[in-house]
Amino acid sequence: MFYYNNFGGMDFIWWCIWGMLLFWIFIIPYDIPGQRRKKTGPFANIQMRLATGEIGPEEYHERKGLIEIDAIRHT
Template identity: 55%
Template sequence: MNNFGGMHFIWWIIWFIFLVWIFFIPTDIPYQKTKKDSPLDILKKRFAKGEISKEEFEESKKILNSKN
């Protein structure tokens, strides 16, 4: 009788856990996203939230577009 039979079983468990971890871990983790918003995106968000008026939005948009 082999004394390492239990160790063989443990290795199968380790491989199973490893494969489950690889295939079922979420690939879209929010904190890994490092995309920065462009100034125009920030301006649009501020306008949508009501932080700035339409006139301020249009003026700022013209300034941003003139820098390109």
């Protein structure tokens, strides 16, 4: 038996389900387990702490110097 409105072999409800599934996978910004995230480095961390006022400029420069020395030592 031939159906005129079979939407490419699937009923309309199945197209809706596939559409919602694709929307959920690609559009909704949930954290996916195992997803790689951009890691912030030590410079970004101390810059953020300086911007929020947790540390002062003197402590920022001190820690920045320590990080630079550590980076030079490990290369």
